Amino acid sequence: MKSEPNAYSIDDLKRDKKTMWDGVRNYQARNFMRSMAIGDQILFYHSNCDVPGVVGLAKVVGLAYVDPTQFDPSDKHYDPASKPEDPRWSLVDIGFVKKFKRTVSLTELKARADELGDFALTRTGNRLSVMSVTQAQFDLVVSLAVS
DNA sequence: GCCAACGTTGGC
DNA sequence: GCCAACGTTGGC
Numbered sequence: 001m002k003s004e005p006n007a008y009s010i011d012d013l014k015r016d017k018k019t020m021w022d023g024v025r026n027y028q029a030r031n032f033m034r035s036m037a038i039g040d041q042i043l044f045y046h047s048n049c050d051v052p053g054v055v056g057l058a059k060v061v062g063l064a065y066v067d068p069t070q071f072d073p074s075d076k077h078y079d080p081a082s083k084p085e086d087p088r089w090s091l092v093d094i095g096f097v098k099k100f101k102r103t104v105s106l107t108e109l110k111a112r113a114d115e116l117g118d119f120a121l122t123r124t125g126n127r128l129s130v131m132s133v134t135q136a137q138f139d140l141v142v143s144l145a146v147s
Numbered sequence: 148g149c150c151a152a153c154g155t156t157g158g159c
Numbered sequence: 160g161c162c163a164a165c166g167t168t169g170g171c
């Protein structure tokens with residue numbers, strides 16, 4: 001899952017312990033969240049910053065439910081087209097697991113393309129804020145963080 | 148700040 | 160249903 005550290009960083013999650021992953025307004029990303037299970041592990045990625053990359057781990061602590069911000073006109077992600085009787089957008093609750101001692105940068109991930117295989121995060125033009133990762137890819141990223 | 152790669156919108 | 164225009168994302 002991606003976040004701009006200016007908006008919400010791994011340090012923010014560490015402080016909060018858990019958070020509602022609100023504001024996702026992309027159907028594919030939403031569908032990924034709807035398919036999540038409690039305990040699913042998450043790579044936490046910082047985008048739009050000095051060193052984009054995976055900075056830590058989180059996990060799913062609450063199954064998908066209606067994202068309340070879609071109905072709030074004062075919210076940045078307000079969606080006037082979404083009706084309470086038929087909500088468009090969902091979110092999950094995620095909990096802090098750990099912050100890596102070092103960032104596993106996007107550059108580094110691209111350099112490991114052979115080992116990672118078809119990795120959603122490094123696919124060209126991928127702008128999804130929530131995407132899937134295989135266990136093998138997850139394990140490789142974690143191993144890079146501690147190496 | 149630039150720009151490529153998207154997803155969405157809306158006219159037709 | 161097509162597609163141009165537009166807005167957004169995000170690396171660089």
